[in-house]
Amino acid sequence: MRRTPAVLGVAAVVVAGLTPAAEAAPVTSADTTHTVTLVTGDRVVVQDVGGLQTATVLPRPGSAGDFVNQRIDGDLYVVPATALPYLGSSLDRSLFDVSALIRDGVTDQVPVQVDGSAPGVLAGKVTAKSGAAFGAALAAQAGRDAKNHFATRGPLFGTANQVRLAAPGAPQQVHPNFPMHTVRILTVNGANTPVDASLGVINTNDSRNFNAFPYSTAGEARVSVPSGDYGVVAWFPTFDAAGQVTSVRVVAQDFAVTGDQTVTIDGSKATSEISVSTPKPSNLTSETLEYFRSAQTMGSQGYAFAVGNGKAYVAPSAPTKVGGFHFNVQTHSESPAGTASPYSYDLKIDNDGALGANQHYKVTADQLATLKESYYSDKPGRLEGASRIIFLPYEVFGFGQFSPLTAPLQRTEYVLGGPGLLYDDAVLAGMATGGGFTAGGFLNYAAKTTTPVEWHRGPLAPGLTVPSAGTTSWFCSACRRDDTIRVALTPVLDSDGHTLYLDAPTTGTVSTSHFQLLSGGKALIDGKDVTGGEATAPAAQADYKIVYDQTRTAPWFHQSTVSHSEWTFGSAHSGAQTVPAGWACDPVTGKATDCSALPLVTASYQLKAGLDGNAAAGPDQVVVAFGHAPGGTDLPFQKAGIQVSFDGGATWTPTFLADLGGGRYRAQWTNPASTTGGDVSLRVSATDVAGNSLTQSVTSAFSVPGVQS
Incomplete structure (x- = not known):
């Protein structure tokens, strides 16, 4: 395994696109910005800037802030972790296809069809305000269903058999004209213990042959695919009673398909706990894991999972033989409560080619760049939000999450330095409403340098x-x-x-x-x-x-x-x-x-x-x-x-x-x-x-x- 330090932002994740770039150069241009409301009341700010795309989440009030993002067939999906167990059954995946929602002009009010009834749905629509009730009810249901490992799931909210997007939504899948084979993917937690898992499956010869995110229900998922080489990643999350992710286990493995067959993925093999130590004491506030596979001929798949401050474990994997492999570990940690001069660390570690057994990362002071951040506010005690998205050289899509802060504020923020790391920071002047979106542009920082950064210093x-x-x-x-x-x-x-x-x-x-x-x-x-x-x-x-x-x-x-x-x-x-x-x-x-x-x-x-x-x-x-x-x-x-x-x-x-x-x-x-x-x-x-x-x-x-x- 080769470890290359890179960077994270405030619970930031990066999703790779269909065509990996050799190097992500600082590109800025006339850009477009869209704010998309999800059915759960969470909002996503999407920017297309000079060939790079960023998407930053503003969680609904009371949200645990655990999100999954997936990119496939040119579309970006942003999914609250609490929705994962219900995708494809009770919940239509198109509800979370941010790219399709923008194409269809569905950004403020989400039109939905409900077989039954659902909180937050008013006259067939969900807004950012009403969607908070939908998101809270979904989190509560995930917490209840997690107690029995989602074995006896009933209708959502007691009455909703299905919630669908009442708009065109995601594009239809193109099925290749090849002889197809049925692959049973069994997900277990130890021998003979079936367990649900969220999957990413890609044909590593050419992703146009197959590229999808199936869900394993009751320990089994079935896919129909042509012969070839495949990569699969399985995510095994656990939830508490409030629907918050408490841990996630990740297993990535490759397999070849020559006919009908069964592939078993064992979550109990994910025993290597991810941990990061910083030069000064800091408390982990968010962690995000990102899997990225690129096919040998064309295409790629990105899957990132934000686990908050929950535990994360991975299973060591064999070196990839077909296509490319990356697995990013991203953390945000902050100084202990009561520290006179507050500080934070934003770190991102890249595993290239395989996952190793040793997942402890020690960051030293000489690897870091220092940002002296000043958050100006002409309203005392203003609740703001900050996000830091980091691009590695092969990435063209970035995903982040706004984390709250109270301004005015001065804080020292440490990030990993290096020419291959590209940072895109953003601030919300009004965190509660999503107002005052302020973009910082693309920058990189050299290690052992100090840079002053001032947000909203007037006059504006x-x-x-x-x-x-x-x-x-x-x-x-x-x-x-x-x-x-x-x-x-x-x-x-x-x-x-x-x-x-x-x-x-x-x-x-x-x-x-x-x-x-x-x-x-x-x-x-x-x-x-x-x-x-x-x-x-x-x-x-x-x-x-x-x-x-x-x-x-x-x-x-x-x-x-x-x-x-x-x-x-x-x-x-x-x-x-x-x-x-x-x-x-x-x-x-x-x-x-x-x-x-x-x-x-x-x-x-x-x-x-x-x-x-x-x-x-x-x-x-x-x-x-x-x-x-x-x-x-x-x-x-x-x-x-x-x-x-x-x-x-x-x-x-x-x-x-x-x-x-x-x-x-x-x-x-x-x-x-x-x-x-x-x-x-x-x-x-x-x-x-x-x-x-x-x-x-x-x-x-x-x-x-x-x-x-």
Whole structure:
């Protein structure tokens, strides 16, 4: 067995796709984001970003957070562990096919058909709110049925013989035109002791011949397959009375099919307990195991099982002879309760080729990178969620789970360092509702380095995302291709460059915007609730103006609620590629032919406010770094201005401005003392030597607490 350190996130898992990549390069592009509601009330945030896909789970309130994810035939399934024993019988697998639900547009309300009755189903639909009752009832039933090892399962909830998705759902399986053989897969826990197990079976010659996730009920599953080589993984979970996973045993083995036959998988052989030790004392809070098999000719199968802080055991396996084999161990552990300076460890270990008998992993300090994480919050005691997804070189799909934290918070987070590990972190500003989704982008860290990371440090304002160092593939968000101008603003950026997506308008949440691209007194683009668009422009040099207004209020935010941004720039026909190699500018072809970056001015803020978004009365300052859109030329700036307003933007006060060089300016002013305190708005502007400019104002950029009279 070869052990290669890699990384996990907060109960994060990675599922491999159908075509393994030789190496997962940092890829960022125009992306799509969907939030899918499962019938159990859990929600899954799915992002497709430059060839990589991530899916992050927001568990329903009260959930144990134990999830299984499977990927097959291009579809991603996210299944609560409590649903596993009922898949294919009482529960339709299509209920958990996240990819199909997105294709069918079933993301907010899940249409279901119930033979009988089920909690949480209202008028034939389940929402995130009502689904919590369905999920809780399912967990309770799994806890009851686990007492007799699921031997005498009756209808779900006492009356539901079957719950089906009332939508097209998963694609139909294609059956190969080969002579077929029946394989009986017997799952036992010791000789002559049948036991249920969740299985993954793949033809390791070519997965198109067979690739499925059958379930062994009462110790037996049957599959009809053609001759060939096969890999099988069996998961033997145990549940407590609340439906929470207490342990899981994993057995992986290969077999060849030449005719009708029986294969026995013995869970009692999984005796090697998985454990991880860290340099400083830490308590395990979540653990995820992931099995990955790739076929010799084409295709692969991924199966990951989150076991929380339950026990995990594996059976040693023989080295794989046909196709590829990986088994990942992923853990998240935290400092003991009451630690003055809290810390955490996110670790991911890769078993390549086989499973060995020794499953204890010792991590040393010189393998780790240190992240000094600061979670800013302008609402005291804000319940947030954090997720860390890690990609190994062969992985193209990542899966994670949001874990709660209370902000403001400063915490040291240790991760394994190395060039082959790619991290994608995300934060929810509103954990209870799933609001304020903030993406961190793809990064890797070298061992024995320290990196400061700041989430939601204000002011929060629209702009353009800048690719991180080492990024080799990027979708240009402000470019001209021949005579086509395309702009896609990032809706909200914090001071560290993290992307915050606008929440859907609901009760108590306002989210609206207006985007315009103007030239010669005409609107080339005029859209409501969009962050850009594409327009045809005349070939000759011309002046352009972008006006973007945004209003964003939600219960989990107090500051940076309104912004007004204006960009002016000049542009002419682009007949050559000036953006870096590897970039894409055409959303259809993915190419950058005749593409050049627009000279939009950007602004990056460094307020002096604290973790709570407050600044004291008296002297204050901000440093603003002006630059240009990624891929363009960094022209010098000929002038800049920074103003503050203490009355919501009715009047503006100039600041003392110091030119720090390189487009960086420091503004200084005095916050007036008040017995009631108040919010302070900020307005910045800059013009480069070519006349391109940005003016941006942010209402309630920070706050000054009241002082005693």
